Amino acid sequence: MFRSFLRDIRGNFSIILALAALPIMICAGVAVDYSSLSREQTRLQNSVDAAILAVGQDFEAKGKGKVRKELDAYLKGNMDKDAYQRIDSLDIDINRREHTLTVEAKGKFDTSFMMLAGKEKLNYKAISQIMSAHGGAEVALVLDNTGSMGVDGKLDALKVAANNFIDTMIQRSGSDPVKIGIVPFSTHVNVGLSNRNASWISVPDDGAGQVWNGCVGSRDEPYNIEDRNYNKRVPGIMNTVCAAEVTPLTNDKYLLQSKINGMIATGMTYIPAGLVWGHRILTNNAPFAEGVSQSVAKRDKIKKYVILMTDGANTVSADLPGSGDHNSSDIARANNWTTSACSYVKGSGVGIFTITFGNLDAPIRNLMRDCATSKEYYFHAATGSELGSVFEEIRSSIVALHLSM
Numbered sequence: 001m002f003r004s005f006l007r008d009i010r011g012n013f014s015i016i017l018a019l020a021a022l023p024i025m026i027c028a029g030v031a032v033d034y035s036s037l038s039r040e041q042t043r044l045q046n047s048v049d050a051a052i053l054a055v056g057q058d059f060e061a062k063g064k065g066k067v068r069k070e071l072d073a074y075l076k077g078n079m080d081k082d083a084y085q086r087i088d089s090l091d092i093d094i095n096r097r098e099h100t101l102t103v104e105a106k107g108k109f110d111t112s113f114m115m116l117a118g119k120e121k122l123n124y125k126a127i128s129q130i131m132s133a134h135g136g137a138e139v140a141l142v143l144d145n146t147g148s149m150g151v152d153g154k155l156d157a158l159k160v161a162a163n164n165f166i167d168t169m170i171q172r173s174g175s176d177p178v179k180i181g182i183v184p185f186s187t188h189v190n191v192g193l194s195n196r197n198a199s200w201i202s203v204p205d206d207g208a209g210q211v212w213n214g215c216v217g218s219r220d221e222p223y224n225i226e227d228r229n230y231n232k233r234v235p236g237i238m239n240t241v242c243a244a245e246v247t248p249l250t251n252d253k254y255l256l257q258s259k260i261n262g263m264i265a266t267g268m269t270y271i272p273a274g275l276v277w278g279h280r281i282l283t284n285n286a287p288f289a290e291g292v293s294q295s296v297a298k299r300d301k302i303k304k305y306v307i308l309m310t311d312g313a314n315t316v317s318a319d320l321p322g323s324g325d326h327n328s329s330d331i332a333r334a335n336n337w338t339t340s341a342c343s344y345v346k347g348s349g350v351g352i353f354t355i356t357f358g359n360l361d362a363p364i365r366n367l368m369r370d371c372a373t374s375k376e377y378y379f380h381a382a383t384g385s386e387l388g389s390v391f392e393e394i395r396s397s398i399v400a401l402h403l404s405m
Contacts, residue, residue: 032112034122036109036112037109037122037124040083040086040107040109040124041124041125041126043079043080043083044083044087044105044107044124044125044126045126045128047075047078047079047083047126048075048103048105048126048127048128049126049128050074050078051071051074051075051078051103052071052101052103052128052129052130053130054074055067055070055071055074056101056130057396057399058168058171058399059094059101059130060094060096060099061171063094064092064094067092067094067101068090068092071090071092071103072090075087075090075105086107086108086109087105087106087107088106088107088108089104089105089106090103090104090105091103091104091105091106098131099131100129100130100131101129101130101131102127102128102129103127103128103129104125104126104127105125105126106123106124106125107123107124107125108121108122108123108124109121109122109123109124136177136178136300136301136302136303137169137177137178137179137302137303137304137305137398137399138178138179138180138181138249138282138291138292138297138302138303138304138305139169139178139179139180139181139304139305139306139307139398140180140181140182140183140249140278140279140281140282140305140306140307141162141165141180141181141182141183141278141307141309142183142185142274142275142277142278142306142307142308142309143158143162143182143183143184143185143263143274143309144158144185144186144269144274144309144310144311144312144357145184145185145186145243145244145263145264145265145266145267146185146186146187146265146266146267146268146269146311146312146315147186147265147266147267147268148265148269148311148312148358149265149311150264150265150266152358153384154311154357154358154384155263155264155265156384157383157384157385157387157388158263158309158357158384158387159260159261159263160384160388161384161387161388161390161391162182162260162391163257163260163261164388164391164392165391165392165394165395166180166253166256166257166260167253167257168392168395169395169398169399170251170253170256177251177300177302178251179249179250179251179290179291180249180250180251180256181246181247181248181249181250181278181281181282181288181290182244182246182247182256182259182260183246183247183274183277183278183281184243184244184245184246184263184274185243185270185271185273185274185277186242186243186266186267186268186269186270187240187242187267187268187269187270187273187316187326188215188216188217188237188240188242188243188267188270188273188326189215189216189242189243189246189273189274189277190213190214190215190216190242190243190244190245190246191214191216191234191245191246191277191287192214192245192246193212193213193214195214195287196212196236198286198287199230199233199286200230200233200234200286200287201216201233201234201235201236201287202233202234202235202236203236203238204236204238209239210238210239211238211239212236212237212238213240213241213242214242214245215236215237215240215241215242216234216235216236216237217234217235217236217237217318217319217323217324217325217326218235218272218273218276218318218324218326219232219233219234219235219324220232220320220321220324221320224272224276224318224320224337225272225276225337225340225341225344226344227276227279227280227283227285227348230286230287234287234324235323235324235325237323237324237325240325241266241267242266242267243263243264243266243267244259244262244263244264245259246277246281246288247259248281248288248290249281249282249288249290249291250290268315268316268326269310269312269313269314269315269316270314270315270316270317270318270326270334271308271310271314271334271338271341272318272334272337272338272340272341273326274308275306275308275338275341275342275345275371276341278306278308278345279306279341279344279345279348279350282304282306282350284296291304294349303351303398304349304350304351305350305351305352305353305398306345306350306351306352306353307353307354307355307391307394308352308353308354308355308368308371309354309355309356309357309387310355310356310357310364310368311356311357311358311360312358312360312364313331313335313360313361313363313364313367314331314334314335314338315331316328316329316334317329317330317331317333317334317337318333318334318337320333335367338367338371339367339370339371342370342371346373351373351377352371352372352373352377353372353373353377353378353379353394353397354368354369354371354372354377354378354379355368355378355379355380355381355387355390355391355394356368356379356380356381357380357381357387358381358382359382360380365380376397377397379393379394
């Protein structure tokens with residue numbers, strides 16, 4: 001009977017199946033756990049990528065502590081509660097030499113099946129890095145200071161918006177070179193009385209009813225637009241009052257803000273004057289030479305921009321030929337020269353942001369849209385609060401960040 005029992009194999013398959021069931025279940029469970037882990041890691045990676053882009057502006061100026069606090073707050077506010085609680089470390093690295101911010105988040109995932117084999121948690125992580133899109137910036141604020149800016153609080157709104165722009169941009173100067181210049185414009189531009197005897201300008205002597213207040217007109221074509229050959233001098237315009245004096249490129253935030261606060265509304269609108277001088281203050285040659293050369297800009301990744309803001313269309317045009325004054329009324333010619341100036345500035349490698357402000361008709365909005373480097377570089381602000389938002393959006397574009405890993 002015992003020998004018969006030993007020869008009986010009818011239940012072997014069931015025994016083998018029972019013995020094999022546990023490892024089969026564990027293998028299936030491992031696949032399920034790792035699939036869940038992969039989804040969890042992908043969600044964490046997406047969350048970290050979004051967080052680093054959202055709070056990474058000015059990371060070099062903020063420092064590790066503030067960046068960590070802002071990142072943690074963003075993740076907590078935007079992730080599922082359980083997913084956020086699974087994060088057990090958040091490491092921050094700021095490399096000021098390479099201008100990069102690296103974030104590594106680590107978490108632990110509770111297994112459902114692998115715990116049967118003694119593996120209760122799985123580690124996972126997400127790494128994200130951003131870098132500044134530029135090594136520095138030189139920006140010319142070309143700002144409408146015409147009489148129409150003196151109504152409805154527009155000039156006051158401009159001062160607030162420009163001061164905030166300066167404040168946040170100059171904060172970056174500790175890590176990247178940032179300089180800003182200001183060109184208030186109306187009928188003319190004011191280059192400053194200190195330049196009266198400069199080699200590039202021609203100003204008659206005061207006296208006999210003649211007085212110069214720093215205002216300049218336009219040279220004859222094509223030099224009315226171009227930045228070269230100053231043997232053909234810029235004409236000083238006598239017996240006229242113009243906008244506040246040009247401020248050359250500087251990183252002195254308090255000087256710039258004092259100049260913004262000193263702007264006054266006066267005169268008519270001649271946009272080419274502002275745009276031409278905005279370009280001139282960005283160069284490393286006279287009339288103003290505070291900008292870096294093109295070779296240095298390329299080597300150090302310094303970008304140059306004009307931000308041109310106007311609340312109205314051209315209302316005067318330059319005299320041609322003749323005195324160089326801007327007393328004519330050929331608006332079509334003024335618009336054509338505006339287009340030519342925009343093309344010339346963009347052709348030199350300078351980016352142009354344009355802003356129209358207030359209740360403006362389609363023609364001037366279209367002119368400024370076409371003047372901008374691209375359609376994304378054109379903005380319209382209907383109100384003072386919108387103007388502040390526009391300047392902040394432009395600042396964010398200049399100090400853009402992108403994911404580098």
